[in-house]
Amino acid sequence: MPGMIGSLRGTLLERTPDGELLVEVGxxxxxxxxxxxxxxxLGDIGAEVRVWTHHHVREDAQVLYGFATRDERVTFEALISAHGVGPALALAILSIHEPLALRRVLADxxxxxxxxxxxxxxxxxxxxxxxxxxxxELPAGDVGAAVAAAGPTTGGAPSSGSVRADVRDALAALGxxxxxxxxATRGLPDGDDVSTLVSVALRQMVSRR
Structure with a gap:
């Protein structure tokens, strides 16, 4: 869960090559x-800056992550809530794909x-x-394409079980x-489309966290 510091407005005192900032406020x-x-x-050293922040609280540390826009922060928080994505990887993703570009990547x-x-x-x-x-909150798109891109879990053979078994195999293929x-598959509705049921299972997983 994010901490309580959501933004800072103050003077930019320092900026290191790896992106660490020192912002003086009051x-x-x-x-x-x-x-x-x-x-x-964000601006030149000595300038007044506005930084949107995510206050990341762990048992052993508290870290402020900073962003030039609110959309960047929202995207970062979506990334770190995903399975297996920590702050360092989320920043790496945003350094390659800014929020709008990332949405295009997802849509495609x-x-x-x-x-x-x-x-x-x-x-x-x-x-x-x-x-x-x-x-x-993007359109569901072709979940099947993403599942197929992950590759089969064993031997490359297609699943021969029920639709539910195919859904379980697809989720396992996604890691x-x-x-x-x-x-994720507890209480899934009836259906015969694996891609749709994978999407439903993932939404249920997100809502339970």
Whole structure:
């Protein structure tokens, strides 16, 4: 859950090459971690800046992540709420795909574009395509294409079980654990379209978190 600091307005005192900022507000200097591109957009040293922030609270640390726009922050928060995505990977994704470009990637089911991000492989990219469409309230699109892009889990043979088994196989191909798959498929409605049921299962998973 995000902490209570949602934005800062003050003087930019320092900016490091890796994107860390020092913003002074009312005599207090706040260290803010931002992507290098975002940090460069905010303004010159000594200028008054407005930084949208995500206050990330962990057991061992509290970190302020900074963004030039509110949409950047919203997208970052959608990314870190996705399965297996931490703040560092979320910043890396935003450094390659700004929010509008990322939405185009999702709408186009463009697995290859997500794979441009260091540390994102084909299966992770396919899973993110499915999850982020729900979290960023985009059209459902062709979930089947993302599932197919993840590749089969064993031997390349198609599933021979029921539709529910195909849904479970699709979720497993997207990287979910057996426990997460069981939770996501609990109470699924009847249907014979695997892509639709995968979308429903993912929405249920998001709503239960």
């Amino acid at each position: 005599g207090v200097g706040y260290r803010v971690q931002a992507g290098p591109a975002t940090a460069a957009l 089911d463009d697995v290859s574009a997500l794979c441009l991000v260091p540390g994102v492989g084909k299966k992770t990219a396919a899973r993110l395509l499915v999850e982020l469409k729900s979290r960023l 979910y654990t057996p426990e997460e798959v069981a939770e």
